[in-house]
Amino acid sequence: MSILLRNISFLDIENEEIINNIDIYIEGNKISKIGKSLDVDATEIYNGENKLVTPGFINAHTHLGMSYFRNYADDLNLMDWLNNEIWPIEAKLNAEDIYYSSLLSIIENIKSGVSTFCDMYYEMDRVADACIETGIRGVITRGLTDIDGKGEEKLEEIDELYKNYNNKSNGRVKVYPAPHAIYTCSEDFLKEITRRTNELYDGILHVHLSETLTEVNDCKKEHGMTPIEYVESIGMLDSHVIAAHCTHITDREIEIVKDKEFYPVYNPSSNLKLASGFTPVQKLLDNGITVAIGTDGDSSNNNQDILEEMHIGGIVNKAVEMDEKAVKAIEILKMATVNGAKAMGFENLGLIKEGYLADLTIFNLDSNSFTPRNNLISALVYSANSDDVSCTIVDGKFIMKDRQILSLDESKVRKIVNDRWEDIKKR
Amino acid sequence: MSILLRNISFLDIENEEIINNIDIYIEGNKISKIGKSLDVDATEIYNGENKLVTPGFINAHTHLGMSYFRNYADDLNLMDWLNNEIWPIEAKLNAEDIYYSSLLSIIENIKSGVSTFCDMYYEMDRVADACIETGIRGVITRGLTDIDGKGEEKLEEIDELYKNYNNKSNGRVKVYPAPHAIYTCSEDFLKEITRRTNELYDGILHVHLSETLTEVNDCKKEHGMTPIEYVESIGMLDSHVIAAHCTHITDREIEIVKDKEFYPVYNPSSNLKLASGFTPVQKLLDNGITVAIGTDGDSSNNNQDILEEMHIGGIVNKAVEMDEKAVKAIEILKMATVNGAKAMGFENLGLIKEGYLADLTIFNLDSNSFTPRNNLISALVYSANSDDVSCTIVDGKFIMKDRQILSLDESKVRKIVNDRWEDIKKR
Numbered sequence: 001m002s003i004l005l006r007n008i009s010f011l012d013i014e015n016e017e018i019i020n021n022i023d024i025y026i027e028g029n030k031i032s033k034i035g036k037s038l039d040v041d042a043t044e045i046y047n048g049e050n051k052l053v054t055p056g057f058i059n060a061h062t063h064l065g066m067s068y069f070r071n072y073a074d075d076l077n078l079m080d081w082l083n084n085e086i087w088p089i090e091a092k093l094n095a096e097d098i099y100y101s102s103l104l105s106i107i108e109n110i111k112s113g114v115s116t117f118c119d120m121y122y123e124m125d126r127v128a129d130a131c132i133e134t135g136i137r138g139v140i141t142r143g144l145t146d147i148d149g150k151g152e153e154k155l156e157e158i159d160e161l162y163k164n165y166n167n168k169s170n171g172r173v174k175v176y177p178a179p180h181a182i183y184t185c186s187e188d189f190l191k192e193i194t195r196r197t198n199e200l201y202d203g204i205l206h207v208h209l210s211e212t213l214t215e216v217n218d219c220k221k222e223h224g225m226t227p228i229e230y231v232e233s234i235g236m237l238d239s240h241v242i243a244a245h246c247t248h249i250t251d252r253e254i255e256i257v258k259d260k261e262f263y264p265v266y267n268p269s270s271n272l273k274l275a276s277g278f279t280p281v282q283k284l285l286d287n288g289i290t291v292a293i294g295t296d297g298d299s300s301n302n303n304q305d306i307l308e309e310m311h312i313g314g315i316v317n318k319a320v321e322m323d324e325k326a327v328k329a330i331e332i333l334k335m336a337t338v339n340g341a342k343a344m345g346f347e348n349l350g351l352i353k354e355g356y357l358a359d360l361t362i363f364n365l366d367s368n369s370f371t372p373r374n375n376l377i378s379a380l381v382y383s384a385n386s387d388d389v390s391c392t393i394v395d396g397k398f399i400m401k402d403r404q405i406l407s408l409d410e411s412k413v414r415k416i417v418n419d420r421w422e423d424i425k426k427r
Numbered sequence: 428m429s430i431l432l433r434n435i436s437f438l439d440i441e442n443e444e445i446i447n448n449i450d451i452y453i454e455g456n457k458i459s460k461i462g463k464s465l466d467v468d469a470t471e472i473y474n475g476e477n478k479l480v481t482p483g484f485i486n487a488h489t490h491l492g493m494s495y496f497r498n499y500a501d502d503l504n505l506m507d508w509l510n511n512e513i514w515p516i517e518a519k520l521n522a523e524d525i526y527y528s529s530l531l532s533i534i535e536n537i538k539s540g541v542s543t544f545c546d547m548y549y550e551m552d553r554v555a556d557a558c559i560e561t562g563i564r565g566v567i568t569r570g571l572t573d574i575d576g577k578g579e580e581k582l583e584e585i586d587e588l589y590k591n592y593n594n595k596s597n598g599r600v601k602v603y604p605a606p607h608a609i610y611t612c613s614e615d616f617l618k619e620i621t622r623r624t625n626e627l628y629d630g631i632l633h634v635h636l637s638e639t640l641t642e643v644n645d646c647k648k649e650h651g652m653t654p655i656e657y658v659e660s661i662g663m664l665d666s667h668v669i670a671a672h673c674t675h676i677t678d679r680e681i682e683i684v685k686d687k688e689f690y691p692v693y694n695p696s697s698n699l700k701l702a703s704g705f706t707p708v709q710k711l712l713d714n715g716i717t718v719a720i721g722t723d724g725d726s727s728n729n730n731q732d733i734l735e736e737m738h739i740g741g742i743v744n745k746a747v748e749m750d751e752k753a754v755k756a757i758e759i760l761k762m763a764t765v766n767g768a769k770a771m772g773f774e775n776l777g778l779i780k781e782g783y784l785a786d787l788t789i790f791n792l793d794s795n796s797f798t799p800r801n802n803l804i805s806a807l808v809y810s811a812n813s814d815d816v817s818c819t820i821v822d823g824k825f826i827m828k829d830r831q832i833l834s835l836d837e838s839k840v841r842k843i844v845n846d847r848w849e850d851i852k853k854r
Contacts, residue, residue: 028539046822067798067799069801070799070806070810071801071802071803071805071806071809071810072801072802073802074755074756074802074805074809075751075752075753075755075756075805076751076752077751078751081751104795106799108795111795118473126619152816251829269742271746271748272742272743272745273742273745273751273809274745274751275745275746275748275749275750275751275753276746277746278746292715298810301806301809302806302809302811303795303796303808303809303810303812305812308735308738308812310717311735312739314741315696315699315700315739316698316699316743318699318700318701318702319698319699319702319703319704319705321702322702323638323702324502324504324505324508324700324701325502325503325504326701326702328502329501329502339541339608366536366838366841367533367841368534368730368837368841369529369730371494371497371531371841371844371845372494372495372497372845372848373494373848374497374498374499374844375498375499375500375501376498378496378498378501378502378729379497379729382497382498382700382728382729382730383497383725383728383729383730384729385732385735385812385813385814386812386814387812387813388812406631410795411793414793414794414795414798417798417799418798418799418800421800422798424681
């Protein structure tokens with residue numbers, strides 16, 4: 001199987017430029033050749049006229065199973081929202097509910113150009129199934145807590161998950177553990193997860209960290225340290241850490257993490273909507289930290305549109321810094337591609353480069369957002385919307401073409417999610 | 428001509444709720460009846476199943492003619508951007524360039540559900556033509572400056588514009604004067620515009636006010652007052668004022684304007700992207716001020732998507748106030764509908780109510796953004812994107828149906844704008 005993208009424009013992230021009229025040849029699941037007028041035999045030739053191809057976007061932090069809670073309870077105080085609205089109803093979800101919610105969320109991700117998601121939730125075997133069936137690349141991280149006294153069970157479950165799904169489907173599925181947060185896991189539990197991460201799994205874990213001021217203040221009270229100081233003190237930062245939020249990361253904490261395998265994931269919509277605060281993205285970048293970007297779940301976003309996330313993240317930091325030049329468009333594009341890939345633990349992902357995995361997003365340039373044809377790097381971040389995404393390729397295969405998801409019928413998934421939700425509320 | 432929207436859900440702004448399974452009967456350009464199973468003879472029956480109708484959105488501050496500058500020069504310091512990039516090339520635009528840019532911007536507006544725009548630019552007779560031809564409602568405000576020594580000419584031009592276009596097309600076009608800003612108009616000029624506004628026109632004007640700290644500081648230096656204190660001191664606030672931005676409005680200024688016909692227009696994307704600052708929206712609302720919302724021009728946004736604007740405006744204030752309950756979704760919807768209508772000087776616009784103008788936006792609820800079907804008020808602000816907008820009705824007529832603009836061929840307009848831009852750059 002091979003695909004030739006003929007005469008297309010592409011986003012060259014490393015050189016921070018757009019290259020026009022190029023051929024990109026995909027063999028198997030890799031980008032095999034990039035050049036002018038390539039003389040190759042391809043199974044499929046895709047006409048790249050008026051199209052722009054970027055590395056597939058990486059949604060580095062989400063909760064696919066939470067679609068049900070989209071617009072369920074908004075404009076509420078965070079703790080009221082969690083305690084009285086989200087957690088009681090979330091406890092009623094079963095594996096099939098989560099499977100269908102994940103399908104819906106994956107559809108939304110693909111339609112905004114996402115080729116890799118990083119999910120933290122439970123019933124993750126069914127999330128992995130949804131990933132495999134839809135053709136997207138998935139980082140499947142099992143959310144772990146022991147405040148309910150069931151930590152041990154969950155650790156057994158992740159062993160099983162890792163055995164059954166890690167590196168499945170040509171390596172499209174990765175399985176990592178995900179200690180939920182420092183306020184839902186005991187210190188011993190965090191230490192045990194870290195030990196297993198390094199000894200049993202791939203040395204990579206995913207955690208919510210320094211999201212809210214409440215978390216920071218409680219941590220100081222309990223441990224006499226800020227959250228990142230605390231996780232360092234218990235050895236967690238010896239692993240590769242995908243750290244969702246880091247909204248309140250301090251200068252001292254930046255010094256701690258800057259030379260480690262520590263990858264903050266910026267979630268602008270969620271941080272703004274939940275009034276968590278403004279993540280100091282420019283400062284993180286200035287310190288050479290590899291920042292990724294994610295949508296967070298539908299319950300706090302309330303959608304899975306990575307392009308909207310990029311736009312919001314791209315502009316809000318300028319006002320925070322009172323500097324129009326802060327967090328430039330190209331930095332946002334790096335966050336959504338090559339930085340995300342590094343955060344996920346992939347070596348050869350997130351760039352359009354020979355030898356790299358063929359995960360690609362194709363934009364239709366004959367659209368209002370791209371008219372007139374000025375700086376396309378700016379246009380991707382500040383003007384484009386998901387309607388401009390025409391195709392998504394993952395692992396060398398089209399998974400969306402002309403905005404049609406190839407693996408399933410979207411409207412059927414919506415109907416099932418609506419029906420299940422009516423049922424969940426009655427349980 | 429009459430239209431019956433049969434069995435539709437609608438957003439009842441006054442009661443802050445969604446009403447399901449209702450019939451809305453439109454006769455001529457007005458909403459004539461709202462009720463269950465209406466027994467009426469309609470020229471056209473529209474099946475409202477799985478559809479949600481809202482008042483048409485009002486984009487209360489934009490510059491339609493600036494599409495050319497979208498992504499032309501981003502991530503630059505504001506004054507560099509204006510002086511070295513925007514103003515030199517803007518000076519080369521002719522009336523036909525502005526006409527085609529306005530067509531493109533109007534298309535984008537309609538496709539995100541906008542039924543009324545308020546534009547400030549020049550060559551406004553051609554903008555009015557674009558408005559009339561596409562069927563949208565337009566508030567045509569001629570930007571006026573006298574720093575170029577040509578103030579008098581422009582005043583003559585607006586007399587002509589008012590005579591030829593005000594209340595044209597069944598009242599769909601309104602013409603108001605628009606002193607550009609306090610830093611581009613002399614005090615005498617501002618006074619003369621105000622006098623004319625009240626004596627010759629309709630008592631309504633449109634102005635950029637308190638957008639940046641530079642403007643505030645320069646005004647203090649020159650006049651010993653803040654911008655809104657200054658315009659009050661010269662009598663401008665005796666008119667009805669559409670005041671774009673008000674980013675840096677002070678408590679003292681809020682006291683000045685709260686009982687006047689003063690309508691701030693919030694432009695979140697532009698304020699963030701240009702690092703202008705965070706408009707204190709919650710404080711304005713708390714003081715009973717009628718706040719409208721707008722996209723600003725493509726040069727600073729960089730699109731004309733009112734839904735994205737609503738989303739960004741809806742969430743950013745929560746983080747600014749560190750309060751999840753700040754600027755609730757319904758407040759954003761009011762800003763984009765009934766508040767916008769009041770700001771524009773319309774009495775019977777911005778609500779779905781018998782006797783009101785039939786300007787309506789119809790959303791397709793069988794979409795990912797609205798799945799599952801939870802709080803639709805939240806969904807409109809936090810989840811929806813322009814792809815969910817199915818139809819736009821203005822003055823009792825469909826101007827977009829199933830996402831097709833009825834008056835023109837979108838792709839032709841894009842081609843003309845691209846071609847003209849290539850030519851403009853060579854002039």
